[in-house]
Each structure stands twice: as C-alpha cells, then as structure tokens.
Amino acid sequence: AQSVTQLGSHVSVSEGALVLLRCNYSSSVPPYLFWYVQYPNQGLQLLLKYTTGATLVKGINGFEAEFKKSETSFHLTKPSAHMSDAAEYFCAVSGPGRRALTFGSGTRLQVQP
C-alpha cells in the first residue's frame, strides 16, 4: 500500500520568504512522486514530478522538490514567495504497477504582504 503524509495543513509565510511544504511518503515499490497545486474553485494542476533519475526536480513558477529516499521525503520549496503562490498544495505518490495516484490531505499556503 502507498500513502502520503503532509505535515501542516496550513502554512503562512511573508512575501519574499522561503516556502517549505513537507511531504513524506510510504511505498513498497520505487515511488513516482508529484506535487499539484489547486487555486480556489479550480481543479488541480501539476507543479512537478519525480519518476527516475535526478533527485532534484524543478517545476513551474520557481518551485522545486528533492526526492530523499533515506528520509522517504519529497518536500516542496521555493526561495521567495509571491502573493500569487497562495493556494492549496497536494503531494501524491504512485509507482510501478500502480494505476492511480494517492494524494495527501493538502497544505494551504497563505502569503502575507
């Protein structure tokens, strides 16, 4: 079975500050890992994904995430928060033989001016 834990249902940062959203996963097979973003009243959009290869993955809007197998983590970071980053962020896991993604419970990011 696979699962995802996102630590912190709400994160608040100041504009220009570092964004760090935490994701830990559990998987019995090599995982594929994803971060999605959801803006109000919209569906989810892919930010970035890790499948194989380089463990540091860069995504859209300046976000990046690092796959750390030893820590079973895939934390999302952005060096400098912008007001437009305010949204809900979901970590998800899949893997070989899996046909669907398992999502975490989400982290709502608030950016203060």
Added chain:
Amino acid sequence: NAGVTQTPKFRILKIGQSMTLQCAQDMNHNYMYWYRQDPGMGLKLIYYSVGAGITDKGEVPNGYNVSRSTTEDFPLRLELAAPSQTSVYFCASTIALAGGPGELFFGEGSRLTVL
C-alpha cells in the same frame, strides 16, 4: 482543446435521489478517474478506469457506480444520495507510462450538496 469537461458544476439533491455526473476528455487518454474532495481530507479515489469497458474500485466506492463505454466518457452515478456524499467531485485523465500513470489532467469539479 477542451481537456477534461465535467457537468454539472453545481447540483443540489434531496436524500434518496439519484443523478449522474458527466465527464468527457478529448485527449485520447486511456486512464480516467473520479476523486472526491472533502475539506482537510485531500482527494479520495472513488473509481478509475484503464480503458473502455474496464473499471475498478478505488478507496471510497460505496454509493457510486461508473461505466466506461467509450475512451472519451466516464460518467459517475450516485444512487440513493446521502448527506455523506456532499462533496466536490473531480474527474481526471492521463496516459499510462511504463511505470504508472502520467500527469493527471483535472476537470474544474462538480460541487454536489445533498439535503
């Protein structure tokens, strides 16, 4: 390019009524999914399909049914609606990669209230 289209966007049902949420995609994706989103709970998989004529249960299938007669369409039927089915429903689709599903493309969601 429409992507994933869900209808209706909003619906209010009375307890015991039935309805169908429609989902269509025009990207020739073989995998399609229905998720429900409840506050603080993330997305829970209801049903999914890996191709026409093939469907399978997800994490929370009770009270729902699906069919997949074409590649494009994946309707979700609610039989005997209950207040616990009040939620936002998302349809998504993707292509299959060698190791699992690719990027999921989501519809805009259908907000269902059961009173």
